[in-house]
Amino acid sequence: MGINNLVPVKLQPNTPLYDNIAYINNNFQAISDAFNPLQINDGANNRILAGKDSMQDYVLKVAKEGYDAFDADDENLIFNSSQNTFKINKILTGNFLSFNVTTNNTQSQVNGVTTIPHGLTYIPSFLGYVAFSASTYALLPHSKTTISGSTINNWAIQEYNITSDATNIYVVLNVTQTSTGAQTTTYGGQGVKVYILQETAN
Numbered sequence: 001m002g003i004n005n006l007v008p009v010k011l012q013p014n015t016p017l018y019d020n021i022a023y024i025n026n027n028f029q030a031i032s033d034a035f036n037p038l039q040i041n042d043g044a045n046n047r048i049l050a051g052k053d054s055m056q057d058y059v060l061k062v063a064k065e066g067y068d069a070f071d072a073d074d075e076n077l078i079f080n081s082s083q084n085t086f087k088i089n090k091i092l093t094g095n096f097l098s099f100n101v102t103t104n105n106t107q108s109q110v111n112g113v114t115t116i117p118h119g120l121t122y123i124p125s126f127l128g129y130v131a132f133s134a135s136t137y138a139l140l141p142h143s144k145t146t147i148s149g150s151t152i153n154n155w156a157i158q159e160y161n162i163t164s165d166a167t168n169i170y171v172v173l174n175v176t177q178t179s180t181g182a183q184t185t186t187y188g189g190q191g192v193k194v195y196i197l198q199e200t201a202n
Contacts, residue, residue, distance in 0.1 A: 039070070046070060057082060086125065089198040092116050096130065096160065096173045098189035103179040111174040112188055118169050124196045126169065128162035131191035140171075140192075153180045158187060162194070169194050 037051025042065070049061045049069035060081040063069040067076040074080060097112030118124060128140035140162040148154045156177040163170045171194075175187045 086197040089196045092194040096188040101177045102184040104182040107178040116169040127195045
């Protein structure tokens with residue numbers, strides 16, 4: 001029962017007193033229900049709250065197991081509508097550009113850029129990951145150093161980065177390679193996954 005369940009009461013001389021009292025009490029109950037929070041109990045605690053909390057703010061809260069959403073501290077809430085949160089607007093995928101780097105007793109620096117349109121009209125917040133395998137992801141930016149051969153003079157630094165503007169997401173691989181003797185190495189080609197985030201209003 002809620003505020004929409006109010007029934008107009010017109011007291012009539014011939015209406016039994018207990019009927020009039022019941023009508024009035026039902027309306028008081030409807031008003032009370034409309035302002036009482038909706039709480040869902042897991043058998044031990046009211047873990048879900050929709051309505052006024054202990055601070056008399058209208059909220060939607062979900063508490064951890066063992067806590068009551070009505071008065072739980074923030075660190076014990078799984079969700080709190082009074083706090084801004086990020087939601088995933090969309091997920092983009094692509095690949096880092098693949099390219100060769102050749103050195104011969106030299107050091108060379110090469111970078112490749114992959115452009116992924118995000119389809120928004122503003123510069124978004126994002127989280128990006130590089131996939132080194134089907135089960136191994138690293139959060140961007142990420143740096144990786146490799147040593148090839150039997151000498152530490154043959155090495156490469158791979159720097160995986162990500163940026164954005166109002167049109168695109170840019171995933172950049174920058175490679176610095178040094179070798180003794182001729183060496184050609186292929187870099188890049190890894191998959192990338194980008195979560196475009198949007199802040200919700202409290």
